Amino acid sequence: MSRSTVEDRARGVRGAARVLAACSGRVRDAALKEVARALEAADRQIESANQVDCARAREANLADPLQRRLSFGPEKRRQALEGLRSVTALPDPVGTVLERRELDQGLLLTRRTTPIGVIAMIFESRPDALIQIASLALKSGNGVILKGGSEALESNRVLARIIHDAAVSAGIPPGWLALIETRQDVGELLRLDGWIDLIIPRGSNDFVRFIMDNTRIPVLGHADGVCHVYLDRSADPAVARAVTVDAKTQYEAVCNAAETLLIHQDELSRLLPDVARALQDQGVALRGCPRTREVLPGIEAASDEDWAAEYLDKILAVRVVDSLQEAVDHINTWGSGHTDAIVTTDEDRARRFIAEVDSASVMWNASTRFADGFRYGLGAEVGVSTTRIHARGPVGVEGLLSSKWILAGAGHIVADYASGVRSFTHRELPLRESSCSGEDDA
Amino acid sequence: MSRSTVEDRARGVRGAARVLAACSGRVRDAALKEVARALEAADRQIESANQVDCARAREANLADPLQRRLSFGPEKRRQALEGLRSVTALPDPVGTVLERRELDQGLLLTRRTTPIGVIAMIFESRPDALIQIASLALKSGNGVILKGGSEALESNRVLARIIHDAAVSAGIPPGWLALIETRQDVGELLRLDGWIDLIIPRGSNDFVRFIMDNTRIPVLGHADGVCHVYLDRSADPAVARAVTVDAKTQYEAVCNAAETLLIHQDELSRLLPDVARALQDQGVALRGCPRTREVLPGIEAASDEDWAAEYLDKILAVRVVDSLQEAVDHINTWGSGHTDAIVTTDEDRARRFIAEVDSASVMWNASTRFADGFRYGLGAEVGVSTTRIHARGPVGVEGLLSSKWILAGAGHIVADYASGVRSFTHRELPLRESSCSGEDDA
Structure with missing residues (x-):
């Protein structure tokens, strides 16, 4: 070099x-x-x-x-x-037609994918x-x-x-x-x-x-992965146990592993002892809020630091919430916008959670560990983005693409439209190949 | 307040x-x-x-x-x-399904548009x-x-x-x-x-x-608009004149107005005098490279500063190039990646220009002034972006959107796929509504 x-x-x-x-x-x-x-x-x-x-x-x-x-x-x-x-x-992935629109007779607009640079x-x-x-x-x-x-x-x-x-x-x-x-x-x-x-x-x-x-260049990636599993009212006990154990223990050292378990107060006695036992059987140490510790008196107390922690280890913070709203607020306050899951059989409540949790991936009755480019079927994973700009969540090769507008005319000028001599048709066209591809091997 | x-x-x-x-x-x-x-x-x-x-x-x-x-x-x-x-x-624009994929039986992945925040x-x-x-x-x-x-x-x-x-x-x-x-x-x-x-x-x-x-927050916009019109070999003279005059004079104080005219050396005598006259009739002052001034001896000399200038005024820099490649190189060196046009009847050469000019919008036989959200039929214009990240060129309301991944299962866990008990189907599905929309008014 x-x-x-x-x-x-x-x-x-x-x-x-x-x-x-x-x-x-x-x-x-x-x-x-x-x-x-x-x-x-x-x-x-x-x-x-x-x-x-x-x-x-x-x-x-x-x-x-x-x-x-x-x-x-x-x-x-x-x-x-x-x-x-x-x-x-x-x-x-390059040259894919994203939009195709006739602006006027003989004036064809195409948007195609291009490399970013x-x-x-x-x-x-x-x-x-x-x-x-x-x-x-x-x-x-x-x-x-x-x-x-x-x-x-x-x-x-x-x-x-x-x-x-x-x-x-x-x-x-x-x-x-x-x-x-x-x-x-x-x-x-x-x-x-x-x-x-x-x-x-x-x-x-x-x-x-x-x-x-330390840069003004856009960064594709994520720093933290503070992911949550929320056991809502009417969660299926077997699903609650399986999803929580998988999300925490299937591979604990990665960004899409769960770090905090939230549980609806009405389900405390029905779900928590069983889920806790399954986690402890896998060697997971629990840290709980006061109400959690009423049910599980043997575990360590959790502090605010635990709600923010990305342990990347066999440790799980546990918190009881009064309502779905409180679960959503906890996640939006303490989470990192990476991946969060709800376990419930109630579709309306799942919808609310999905709409209101401000994260790149939201799971319903499925483990947070699925948030990954290969599992999502993206073919390859460029990274996982927790920003909302350009690409969000697991990012495939599309994350390395930008686009370009191509306008092909026959001497069309704006003055004709400003003066009213001509007017726009703005007719959407199917996304098949245009004659002016610009990306073919000419 | x-x-x-x-x-x-x-x-x-x-x-x-x-x-x-x-x-x-x-x-x-x-x-x-x-x-x-x-x-x-x-x-x-x-x-x-x-x-x-x-x-x-x-x-x-x-x-x-x-x-x-x-x-x-x-x-x-x-x-x-x-x-x-x-x-x-x-x-x-919110809640539009962008991708829909069955990861496995009963495990449905959906990507939907969401507000950025x-x-x-x-x-x-x-x-x-x-x-x-x-x-x-x-x-x-x-x-x-x-x-x-x-x-x-x-x-x-x-x-x-x-x-x-x-x-x-x-x-x-x-x-x-x-x-x-x-x-x-x-x-x-x-x-x-x-x-x-x-x-x-x-x-x-x-x-x-x-x-x-002065910020690390992503910025959607553009500073300069140094746009070019390139008159290539076999340009139609009427199109060359109309497109150049429109690109420079239809409204000279805006970012998508042309600031530099490039012309292939072979077309100098056939095209330049007529185009120059039409521009001068509209009150445009020309500044030329030495070869331009051989044909138009009365005009001012252009310097490197002119190739970089965004006049936003009735001034146009003119440069003779030896080849399409030199035109492309000039544009990629001096331009701002906003909007650039080629005038030619040769489709292969147009394709090369479109593929190689690294700009948000590339026009073929059409005025640079079309690069605008309303003219492009975007419904509304949020801005024009010259970055390659997130949105490029005229940006409609889509520029204010991000997306969210939603995975709905029935207790699916990653351990089953890691152990080989289950395997992914990764079957693409049509983009119709899924049952777990997350953005409906539940």
Whole structure:
């Protein structure tokens, strides 16, 4: 990699991205296949580079989970290739017609999906993330700037070079992918709102929040995942138990795991002892409000800090509420707008909860753990967004797309409409291909 | 208005917006009708308030165009009511099903449009803008914070109070709309990224750029509009003349007016003299590159500053290019990604231009002046966005919407899919109403 500044390199990616944006889906898919071939051919080289990183991590006594994430063994490499091939197999997301309208006779307006432009991805340790985001960027026609964890330096260098070069050999413009390596480079990157359109950070809450707090570039992601399960009046006891246990324990270290259980006061004695026992059987420690502790006297007391906590651990806060309204208010006050569930057999009450809970995903009689791009059937997951702008909730490759308006006429001018000589028809047309596609491989 | 801080008031709008988001379309439309009725009933009061503002502006010797924008006479008031009624008549944009997918038997995923939450609108002088944005916010179920120009203080106070109270009397939660008044309040507003989801600034380029440069809240808008008309090889001379003249002169003081004319070197003698004459007949002053001035020796020389200039005046920069590629590069280098046009009869070349020009709107044989929400048939215009995130180009009421994922099951848990007991079907469903709408007036 050259010693040019991050800004120079971002400008280079922007230039390449403009050419890449006009590449046909056929060229992009051929490039993805070439990337898979090249990664497979360089398997030994990738393994060696990763072993250098892992050896350094051991010497530096890095924490075990970090060492595990860093390790890119044969099974992870196989899975990464499988992921790459499934991204390749997705339908071309670029050039899709979103709107088509006749403005007047011979004046045809089309809105089509386009790549966003330049995406920056900042991630910690895991080398597989590099392959995933690079392939999603290529599939969607975006230039990409990658910053991985410094502990994965050798792995990332090898992977970035192979992916970049393989795509270029298949006709993608050189410079479409850049790797940056130092912490100072990230600081510079966060200031490049003129060259970078979107940042996707992956890592700990603190890491994501740091990125969000230190850039004007739009950030796709989420810091916290304080998810709730609310057991409403007339909840089915078996569903209450199954959904609560799954939401808390199926994998507790992730953003869509439940952190707080809310329960309607009328259902306390009917539901809580059974649900609590099932949770405790799975090793979950409960922390309760005073009314919870009347039913479960043995558990720790919960404080306001617990309502805000993302434990990411086998701990669950439990609170009794007087009404559905109080449950909604608790969630909108203490939650993070990520994913919240209601358990009830009463459809009207479920509707109210769904309408009033201000979160990206709302579940009815289903576990919060379903909130995930793969489970939602998005084909691939770019991230989970808790903002309300651009994309919300689990985000597939569509999150890497923008759109462009294309107006094709025959010398049409606005003066004719201002003077009343002509008037608009504004006739909606079916979304089939227009003759002026602009995204075909002309 | 109370003396609470801007943050207190934004928090109040956020709370009201959560309730408003769950109001049915019927309630929101009834409120819009009540707002129209109340504005009509208070016509004399609005007139008096505006006359106070206008008198102060005259005393303060404000610039004529500003005084004209400030004046809210009978015709403007009639038009504002007409605009309000046309917003009321739009189909309900909230609750539209965007995706519907069976994840497994009995496990139904739906993505529906929702309000974004809290929109802040900062605008200069014109009181009609207040009515327009308040009605768009109400139609789309968003809370709104308004900051108008200080010179329109009395008009804005009266309008905001009438609109707020009329909507509340029709069932909208109190506090859904707040007016802030001072410049210091704007400074505070720009820091409230915890409470405000989107800022829409309307005003001069410098004003919009100031907002963009001083907040982490997403901004929907555009600073510059440096639009181009490119006369390509095989352009029809009549179309070249009509489109260029319209794009430059139909209304030169707006963002979608052309600022630079590019012309293919092969067409110089065939097209330029005629187009130049037509422009000069309309009082346009041309500034040319050296090759342009060989054909039009009488015109001023253009410098790099001219390629970047948004004149908003009867001035047009003219540059000769060697190729379509050079035209595209010029536009992507010097343009603002707003709107650019090609004039050609060659469809393949038009396609290339459309694919490679990185702008929100690209016109083929049509004037740049069409890039506008009303002309595009969007029903109403929230603004024109030159970012690639969330919304791009002319933005209708859809720009005020986000979405929410709703998953309805029967006790489905992720553990069953992780263990292989169950597997996903991921079957796409038609976008008709699901039984769990969450946005109906339950």
